[in-house]
Amino acid sequence: MISLRRHLYRSIRYVLLTLTTTLILPSCHEHEEYADDGAGNFLQLWEIIDQHYCFFEEKDIDWTEVGRKYAAQLKGTMTYDEYFNILAAMLDELEDGHVNLSSTFNTSYYRKWWSDYPQDFNLRTLQQYYLDFDYRQTSGISYRMLDGEIGYIYYPSFSSTVGNTNLDQILAYFEKSRALIIDIRDNGGGALTNIDTYVARFITEPTLGGYICHKTGPGHNDFSEPYAIVYKPCPANRVSYLDRPIMLLTNRSCFSAANAFASVMSQLPNVRIVGARTGGGGGLPFSSELPIGWTVRFSACPLFDADLNSIENGIDPTPGYEVHCTDTELALGHDAILDFALSTLREETADPSEEEQTK
């Protein structure tokens, strides 16, 4: 009986020791959790941005000072709306269209990257005066052959997945075209993988399109080595569009993936960027959240062009190809950017014998 008790005691001691070990050891990686109150949510937001945002150095932002400035605006009693507006104003200091604070009643959004600039585009004008409301549509792409055998593609969002078979059909339709216009004005971005699908049709060998890097730690300068983004040409059984001029039409509302697409396309020898500087958005956004349940989105992984220049502030048109449209012209049915692209391409690709016949 004594032996049995001894074994029992030993067993109980063993179990307790195991339990103690299991409960204590895993807590060795400390993690600070903030309370769901005014101070807690503010600190959580400030810390998320402080540790993950990727453009502090590039934009020369003193985030500590920004935090002090807005912490001083917090009051003991505030409405949710007032509180949201303070946090949103703090985020606006980043001047980044990829930064949003989202609650059930509002989503903050830094709009000045496009609102301070001319729009240079009117969809109705395009559809009515250039496409005659008669165009094909697939994969989120509208397309039509324009006068002078100029192929025209309008792609308003990189959120629309471009199917390879759809792109085959579109480019086959433009087989006899003399040049191609890809219009991405007002394209606010979407999936970067769609860039691969497009670019593969315009190259014949692996092509360096840019670089990407990511944060490796919470410090403002903790970044990985830039990693080369190399685009591969499409397989031989796909339809390519090679050795003919391509113009990519841009405006200030080209953002994020559209901005990255403009950056990659600008590297290709037969491509010219026409229109206005793009809106930027050269940081892949991450998401996070606050104890109150609001989400925050912010730039986390910077993208660079093939020369390792940041594309956060946009891509300029090819020198000599910056064109703007006034709202009045657009209302009257004149799209100066598209007109410029069409006239330039028609002139460049005109067949001299045809011109003779015309005369």
Next chain:
Amino acid sequence: MKLKAILLWLAALIAAGLQLRAEENPDRSVHSVWALEWGAESVLDTYLSPLRYHGTGLGLSASWQKNFTARPDLWVMHNDAAVHGANTHNPAHNARMFDLDIRYDWGVSRRFTLPRSLQLFAGASTGLQGGVIYLPRNGNNPASAKAELRLSLTAGAEWHTRLGRMPLRLVESVRLPSLSAFFSPQYGETYYEIYLGNHKGLAHCGWWGNHFAIDNLIAADLGLGRTALRVGYRFDARTSWVNNINTQVFTHALVIGVIPGGLGSKTKRQ
């Protein structure tokens, strides 16, 4: 008549011999346990969110145990497999995070038979574990993939007794992954960059300092004739601290299982 008597004697001797051999041969049958595990789970993965999510987990586990051919009284081979899922929510209860985990371990343990029907086990196992923690509300960082190949230390204890006239086995089993190779994305790396081919810093050598995990089961097996019922509690912890990403998944689960074949010959022998 004499021939009949001789044949009877021979048959009796053979039968006795076979019986003796059977008693000398220790149990070589496969003992399996199938269990449903349900309980509370908390999930923290700072790649996805700085907030700890809480919710309910449900899993199915199975284990098979067999004595080795050589020294079956000392060495036990065991296979353990489990699939587990959890549905958790953030503190504000306006977002859900899902945890899916699949694991398999194969191991060998040394049995130490002590007086009073007490057995202790110590050994090691190797296994694979994979899964994903998925937070649908996130954009470019919606999931944190988990994969590891590991070596674990295992230990256990069994006490065979009776509850009234019912055979009872009390079980304590612990697995402590001690050395592993595991996957983790970099601190702020998107899966897009991994897809592009940047695989630097994704594979890690794990030890208790950066990848502590433990799987602890306490159970009572109640013999019900040809089958047995297992009632227990499992504490499972998976933590890692790598690439400045903090992951902590804790599960407290009620275990209800069946043991086909009952508690087996061990209980009968004792």
